[in-house]
Amino acid sequence: DIQMTQSPSTLSASVGDRVTITCRASQSISKWLAWHQQKPGKAPKVLIYKASSLESGVPSRFSGSGSGTDFTLTISSLQPDDFATYYCHQYKHYPNTFGQGTKLEIK
Amino acid sequence: QVQLQESGPGLVKPSDTLSLTCAVSGGSISIANWWIWVRQPPGKGLEWIGEVYHSGSTNYNPSLKSRVTISLDKSNNLFSLKLSFVTAADTAVYYCAKDLGAVAGAWGQGTLVTVSS
Numbered sequence: 001d002i003q004m005t006q007s008p009s010t011l012s013a014s015v016g017d018r019v020t021i022t023c024r025a026s027q028s029i030s031k032w033l034a035w036h037q038q039k040p041g042k043a044p045k046v047l048i049y050k051a052s053s054l055e056s057g058v059p060s061r062f063s064g065s066g067s068g069t070d071f072t073l074t075i076s077s078l079q080p081d082d083f084a085t086y087y088c089h090q091y092k093h094y095p096n097t098f099g100q101g102t103k104l105e106i107k
Numbered sequence: 108q109v110q111l112q113e114s115g116p117g118l119v120k121p122s123d124t125l126s127l128t129c130a131v132s133g134g135s136i137s138i139a140n141w142w143i144w145v146r147q148p149p150g151k152g153l154e155w156i157g158e159v160y161h162s163g164s165t166n167y168n169p170s171l172k173s174r175v176t177i178s179l180d181k182s183n184n185l186f187s188l189k190l191s192f193v194t195a196a197d198t199a200v201y202y203c204a205k206d207l208g209a210v211a212g213a214w215g216q217g218t219l220v221t222v223s224s
Contacts, residue, residue: 034208036153043202044153046212055212087153091208095168096155 002026002090006099012107017078021102023071023088032092035064035073038101039084047086048073078104109134111203111215119197119222125190128180129203129215136179137161140206142186144177146199147217154199159186193222 003026013019023033031051036044046055048064051071061076075082083106088099115127129142136142144156157167159177167175176189190197203215 032208034212036207036214043214043217045214046207049208049210049212053210056210089153089207094166095157095170096207098153098155100152 001095002029002093002097004088004090004097004099006086006088006102008102009100010103010105012105013078014107015078015080019075019078019104021073021086021088021104023066023073023099025069025071025090027093028068029090029092031067032090033064033066033071034089034091035062036087036089036098037082037084038087044087109205109211109213111205111213113201113203113215113218115201115218115220117219117221119193119220120224121194121222122192125188125193125197125201125220125222127188127201127203127218127220128185129187130183130185131205132184136184136186137181141209142177142179143204143207144188145202145204145214146197147202148196148199156188156190156201195222198222 005024033051035048038044047058052064063074085101085103087101110132112130119125141158143158146154157177159165174191179186198221200217200219202217206212
């Protein structure tokens with residue numbers, strides 16, 4: 001299975017901060033990577049697919065980049081609604097796999 | 108916009124078969140899409156279970172493959188998950204989803220299934 005490793009596992013930040021979450025795949029997945037946001041007790045929500053394509057309705061402060069094995073999710077200016085857990089997800093190889101999650105907390 | 112809604116028993120006995128359905132509204136499951144099941148044990152991360160294409164072709168996680176069946180019910184516009192010989196380790200929130208790697212990807216709200224006698 002492809003291992004997806006996110007860093008950091010926990011991130012403390014303030015409203016207005018620019019934050020970056022990284023995701024590394026154990027082998028190349030080209031651009032076949034999605035990012036999902038999950039709030040406590042809620043279902044995940046797709047933010048980004050194909051490494052950098054923003055899902056409809058997702059604010060433009062979210063952006064994704066990368067290819068091959070190294071990817072980033074950037075939030076340009078944190079808003080109160082953004083404090084959540086973020087998961088990367090590769091769908092190049094079967095079985096699809098997810099990162100362990102990055103919990104974004106209020107500082 | 109497609110919406111998905113899981114349903115099924117919230118409690119399953121050990122060694123029994125877990126059966127869930129995902130009702131799709133706002134779109135047809137017969138269109139070219141992947142229909143997916145993912146689970147999340149309490150307090151843990153996400154695990155991909157498998158998927159079915161609109162044609163009926165399937166892919167499963169090898170860790171579950173011998174116990175899993177995912178199928179389409181085109182007449183009722185839904186798809187299903189069956190997981191046999193369950194144990195406490197199968198206790199999780201089960202999500203259905205559509206096209207998580209393509210435009211208009213969507214998740215259902217999830218349903219908690221507890222395996223206990």
